[in-house]
Amino acid sequence: MIVGRRNNPESIRIEGDHKTAIETGRNRLMVAGALFSAAFLLIGVRVIDVSIFRSDSEPRYTRGVTKHEKNVGRADITDRNGVLLATSLNTASLYANPRLVLDPEQAAMKLSIVLPDIDVKAIEKKLRSDRGFVWLRRHLTPRQQYAVNRLGIPALNFQREARRMYPLGPLASHVLGYTDIDNRGLSGVERYFDKELRTRQRNLSLAIDIRAQHVLEQELGAAMKKFFAIGAAGLIMDVNTGEIVAMSSLPGFDPNHPGAIAEELRFNRTTLGVYEMGSTFKIFTTAMALDAGTVTLGGGYDATNPIRIARFVIRDYHAKKRWLSVPEIFMYSSNIGTVKMALDVGIAGHRKFLSDLGMMKPVLIELSETGAPLSPNRWREINTMTISFGHGLAVSPLHLVAGVSAIVNGGIYRSPTLIKRDTNTPGPGKRIISLETSLKMRRLMRLVVDKGTGQKAAAPGFLVGGKTGTAEKVSGRGYHRKALISSFVAAFPMNKPRYVVLAMLDEAKGTEETFGYATGGWVAAPVVGAVVRRIAPVLGLRPVKADEASREILAIEVPKKSDRERRVAAH
Amino acid sequence: MTIFARSDTSILGRWWWTVDRWTLTAVCALIAFGIIMALAASPSVAERVGFDYFYFARRQLIYLPIALAFMLGASLLSPAGVLRAATLFLAIFTLLVIATFLFGTEIKGARRWITLGPLSAQPSEFLKPAFAVFAAWLFAAARNGSLTHGNLISMAAYGFLVALLLMQPDVGMAVLISAVWACQFFLAGLPLYWAALLGVLGIGGLIVAYLILPHVASRIDRFLDPSSGDSYQVDRSLEAFLNGGWFGRGPGEGTVKEVLPDAHSDFVFAVAGEEFGLFVCLVIVCLFAFVVLRGFAKALQETDLFVLLATSGLIVQFGLQALINMGSTLRLMPTKGMTLPFVSYGGSSLIAMGLCIGFLLALTRRRIGAETVQ
Numbered sequence: 049m050i051v052g053r054r055n056n057p058e059s060i061r062i063e064g065d066h067k068t069a070i071e072t073g074r075n076r077l078m079v080a081g082a083l084f085s086a087a088f089l090l091i092g093v094r095v096i097d098v099s100i101f102r103s104d105s106e107p108r109y110t111r112g113v114t115k116h117e118k119n120v121g122r123a124d125i126t127d128r129n130g131v132l133l134a135t136s137l138n139t140a141s142l143y144a145n146p147r148l149v150l151d152p153e154q155a156a157m158k159l160s161i162v163l164p165d166i167d168v169k170a171i172e173k174k175l176r177s178d179r180g181f182v183w184l185r186r187h188l189t190p191r192q193q194y195a196v197n198r199l200g201i202p203a204l205n206f207q208r209e210a211r212r213m214y215p216l217g218p219l220a221s222h223v224l225g226y227t228d229i230d231n232r233g234l235s236g237v238e239r240y241f242d243k244e245l246r247t248r249q250r251n252l253s254l255a256i257d258i259r260a261q262h263v264l265e266q267e268l269g270a271a272m273k274k275f276f277a278i279g280a281a282g283l284i285m286d287v288n289t290g291e292i293v294a295m296s297s298l299p300g301f302d303p304n305h306p307g308a309i310a311e312e313l314r315f316n317r318t319t320l321g322v323y324e325m326g327s328t329f330k331i332f333t334t335a336m337a338l339d340a341g342t343v344t345l346g347g348g349y350d351a352t353n354p355i356r357i358a359r360f361v362i363r364d365y366h367a368k369k370r371w372l373s374v375p376e377i378f379m380y381s382s383n384i385g386t387v388k389m390a391l392d393v394g395i396a397g398h399r400k401f402l403s404d405l406g407m408m409k410p411v412l413i414e415l416s417e418t419g420a421p422l423s424p425n426r427w428r429e430i431n432t433m434t435i436s437f438g439h440g441l442a443v444s445p446l447h448l449v450a451g452v453s454a455i456v457n458g459g460i461y462r463s464p465t466l467i468k469r470d471t472n473t474p475g476p477g478k479r480i481i482s483l484e485t486s487l488k489m490r491r492l493m494r495l496v497v498d499k500g501t502g503q504k505a506a507a508p509g510f511l512v513g514g515k516t517g518t519a520e521k522v523s524g525r526g527y528h529r530k531a532l533i534s535s536f537v538a539a540f541p542m543n544k545p546r547y548v549v550l551a552m553l554d555e556a557k558g559t560e561e562t563f564g565y566a567t568g569g570w571v572a573a574p575v576v577g578a579v580v581r582r583i584a585p586v587l588g589l590r591p592v593k594a595d596e597a598s599r600e601i602l603a604i605e606v607p608k609k610s611d612r613e614r615r616v617a618a619h
Numbered sequence: 620m621t622i623f624a625r626s627d628t629s630i631l632g633r634w635w636w637t638v639d640r641w642t643l644t645a646v647c648a649l650i651a652f653g654i655i656m657a658l659a660a661s662p663s664v665a666e667r668v669g670f671d672y673f674y675f676a677r678r679q680l681i682y683l684p685i686a687l688a689f690m691l692g693a694s695l696l697s698p699a700g701v702l703r704a705a706t707l708f709l710a711i712f713t714l715l716v717i718a719t720f721l722f723g724t725e726i727k728g729a730r731r732w733i734t735l736g737p738l739s740a741q742p743s744e745f746l747k748p749a750f751a752v753f754a755a756w757l758f759a760a761a762r763n764g765s766l767t768h769g770n771l772i773s774m775a776a777y778g779f780l781v782a783l784l785l786m787q788p789d790v791g792m793a794v795l796i797s798a799v800w801a802c803q804f805f806l807a808g809l810p811l812y813w814a815a816l817l818g819v820l821g822i823g824g825l826i827v828a829y830l831i832l833p834h835v836a837s838r839i840d841r842f843l844d845p846s847s848g849d850s851y852q853v854d855r856s857l858e859a860f861l862n863g864g865w866f867g868r869g870p871g872e873g874t875v876k877e878v879l880p881d882a883h884s885d886f887v888f889a890v891a892g893e894e895f896g897l898f899v900c901l902v903i904v905c906l907f908a909f910v911v912l913r914g915f916a917k918a919l920q921e922t923d924l925f926v927l928l929a930t931s932g933l934i935v936q937f938g939l940q941a942l943i944n945m946g947s948t949l950r951l952m953p954t955k956g957m958t959l960p961f962v963s964y965g966g967s968s969l970i971a972m973g974l975c976i977g978f979l980l981a982l983t984r985r986r987i988g989a990e991t992v993q
Contacts, residue, residue, distance in 0.1 A: 069808055069924050070922060072806075073924060078919070081915040084915070084938050087942050090951065094949045095949065098860040098892075099892060100864065
């Protein structure tokens, strides 16, 4: 047929024209085909691209936690830097309607398979009861909830609840306290701020710096273990703001498991426990005498002979058996000298001074566990004499720290607080001693670490100053010679004190390394030294060069002889 | 394949031996995949809009035999029959498109649908293949000299149809018809100078659409700068491909279909990517590419200009629709609601696509040279 057409001259022209049209069409069709090929290739490459290679470059869609999901009853507690100390998590709690349970025995058996720690008999009894609601197990993990759901037991149901969690475990446990299963605060700030934590939505920011807290607990714990102590207490307080930066009572507990806390672990030695603090009280006696003007730094007292009064004999532990100047009395911790200083001020003045320092009533702090001091019913001369060196008045370690803060910070008492203050400016306070007396006390305390009983508390560059204390614990009607409260209270840096640090060990035993001594200078002072060395850089303090200028500020003349003796010697 | 004897000269027998069985097989594979996707992607959409679970899947399975009937019926035609059928369809559906203005149903701000009792149809879908064949005949006739002013008539018809579509408004359909028509004009030997001018006009038309149609402008803005507006759908779509990875999450395991409103139609490819993975997606791309390129190869062998132009137009329509759908899903271009041929849900689209491929199969059947329209 094609051949036939070719023979037709009429159609040849048309055929030719037709041919060129077809040729053009075909050529251009090649272009279209190429474009389509390229487009499909592009689609293929793009499919590979988005399926395989997009994981790193493009963020995947994530669903934010909505406010509703975060809705848990109790507000969070954080440290001063916002580190989470206590929070609430949503959990599921298992309950049953026993009236709807078909086979209590089988149900209890099945439950015991997925929740091995439950008491099968008790659960079975609960399921047999004639009530409409029984709790079977509170605060299940999601895995446990899934397992229980899979059992398919009718009449079981879940109640969404919030569970209090303490991510750092036992750290700062006595500060935080714990809650019961219904999230009611039972101790610590959880109890003190129970209502606020329930109602307000804002976090509770504590004054605690968890880094300092950790160091304090670690060093105290190590010393406790090393000296076989039954307990320990430690405090770090900002002397200008009154903020408690760290507070530790050991042994502590894990607030995540409130049911498992033994009774003796709940005892907060820093605030609830009251102790006769021993020689650290000489800080107060000396400050009082210097401030009253009954003695000067150049003056002193004869400490040759022990003081006998009634059935007591007051003697010196490091007896020098001579006249001692005030710096010597402080440095060698002379009981005799201190008693004479206190007696010169007088009973009334002594009592008022300690009362002004808050030693007669519980410390005002945001904890329910505060102990009332044990003070004498009738304050006689003998009481002033013993209290001047720390016996006969039992106060909490927090009392001591708050009092020492007032002595070193320029002379103003400020109530300690566990809540972070908004400003760094010192709050209002009550003047106890003059600034001049405070400056003198700084020099005396520095002297103890520099040359006296507290040399193991030294932290190079941070100018630690302090006072040792060793007291025998009251046992029945007398004192127990081997059961000691060994403490060291210090402030640093002594040229411009920022923090007071206390370390106290309860019934520490001497070791070979300490030549059998378990006194404050041997067991507690090293803890303070280690704590200061570790936390001072963290708290933003720069070490000071031990040059002449810094020595000058804290330099103190230590007269070895009284003026009269010197005059006699001169003749 | 011995369904029909080689010597069978009945209509079906001749059809079997002359039809392009490769294209037929590829299209059947796409249809089969479309059934799977209707079952996979549409239930979650149906549930979301309040229908029963398999509402869309059931409807799609009802439309499918009709589409197959259209496809097979059309493929039995001779080229002349194709032209006659296309002209008839063009007349009927142009009237129906005009009818949408009088008693159409407004859906999502556009009057594209005509409802007759329980049936509803989108007549403009059927315009595409019909006009592609009709325009091919006009161009071919003009080129052969058998019809003077063929090109002018073609332009007038094109202008009329595009105006109708823009009035609905259905920009996507207008763009597609324009692209097919321009491509055919180009293949028919349009001087390159005019071709360039046509390209400029096309781009100008898009710019005008951008300027005067706010929803077009917003889509293009969001494509050029995803942060400028809500790119939720495309983001989910890309996430779907990533979720799917190499082998997919498995049939029915997809999550994107739960959130994408058009998971069963415009974004069906994303659902495929998530549930069946990269390999299946590549197979689909290859099937579309195969149908298109084989169609072009067939057209290259053609000796008849009308058949060449009509075949090319139908293929360009089929291929562009697939490319635009997949390109939107993959954020290669602004989102444009266009169905993926045979895979997306949509009765009118499916049947019209059946008609399109039916015409294509009819035109690419092996013939002896005499069987021409002229």
